[in-house]
Amino acid sequence: MLQEHLGYLLETDLLEEMAQVAKIRETTTDEIIVHVGDHLQMIPIVIEGSIKISRENENGEELLLYFIEGGDTCAMSLQCCTRKIDSQIKATAMEPSLLLMFPAEYMEHWLDQFKSWRQYILNSYHTRMLELMESIDAIAFMNLDQRLLKYLSDQVKILGSTEIHLTHQQVADDLHSSRVVISRLLKQLETKGEIKLLRNKIILKNF
């Protein structure tokens, strides 16, 4: 099981040790895995499915930062666990997903012991950093209509379907906009023939 999903990333010795201590967690769609302010004792690695990472303010307003897919871990959780800091982010399952959870204390000890783990963690920080910059670019330099298009194509890429099962309200929440604005932009896209709108569903064409 571990070998099959993580064999290309991590060395066999490590996988064997992980198998001893890890727990599997299954999530349903839209299940919130981590709230802002949670303090985690377990480090998650995504085996299957995809997770949405977002920022949330005290009013419950959100902003999507990036997605985590199979084989990825969340860089944030690593520091949260070892330093006992409260989580700064919210993690939501975008589909039924499978997570590997293991106790935080192994984290450092594996860093010393396994080269592949060190590489995996460093690489994880790096890709998360890149993704963070990408989303900053989007917020700073792109108009909302461009951001919306990017958001839609990201959904297609990650969920692997051109049918997106989201309400306009959910899209607005992720982009930290309002439902009315999103509805209007989507309507424009539909008129241009780029998408088709149904209740609770957006179908992307030309993909």
Add this chain to the structure above:
DNA sequence: ACATTAAGTGATT
């Protein structure tokens, strides 16, 4: 048939 929730629209800032 009625209530609830999602989506569409005009006007205003």
Add this chain to the structure above:
DNA sequence: AATCACTTAATGT
């Protein structure tokens, strides 16, 4: 681009 106020459409009970 956001908000308000209202309408219309789709769905659940």
